[in-house]
Amino acid sequence: MITTAIRGPMEINIKEQLDDVFSRYNKERGNLIPLLQEVQEMFGYLPEETIQEIADFLQLSNSTVYAVSTFYTQFKFTPTGKRTVKVCRGTACHVRGGSQVLREVEKQLGIKPGETTKDLGYTLEMIACFGSCALAPVVVIDNNVYGRMTTTKVGPTLEDTKQ
Ligand code: FES
Known part of the structure; x- marks a missing residue:
């Protein structure tokens, strides 16, 4: 139907x-x-x-x-958010604080990797490596790369993407 x-x-x-x-x-x-x-x-x-x-x-x-x-992994069967936040879980990002950045993103959005916020604003994903290790830790929101991310930058960065 x-x-x-x-x-x-x-x-x-x-x-x-x-x-x-x-x-x-x-x-x-x-x-x-x-x-x-x-x-x-x-x-x-x-x-x-x-x-x-x-x-x-x-x-x-x-x-x-x-x-x-x-x-094909590109196809999804559940609704995704208007914006996709991808946090790198690669080694270079991990040793430079990627795990703390991920925890802060989870806290700010109230979701875990693979989940979407109830308002369909954001989907959170983890990526093995963006190939931008020199910028570790790396977060990508849609197609925008945010390098040398810190826990204190997470909130303002997410706020910027709402506009
Ligand atoms: S390990 Fe994070 S960009 Fe390569």
């Missing part, structure tokens, strides 16, 4: 939105990944109902679409 998905405070009619997306694609199996990406971009994740709709559109089985979408 097609219902609605929540993205931020706004309810979105899934069927209407998908019809718009499908109108721009041919019914070819090769369009599965681009379709999954576009649908995720639209809703912030892949609502369960979209798997069925995409399968029907491409004339594939639900299990095929589900198998492909779970194979």
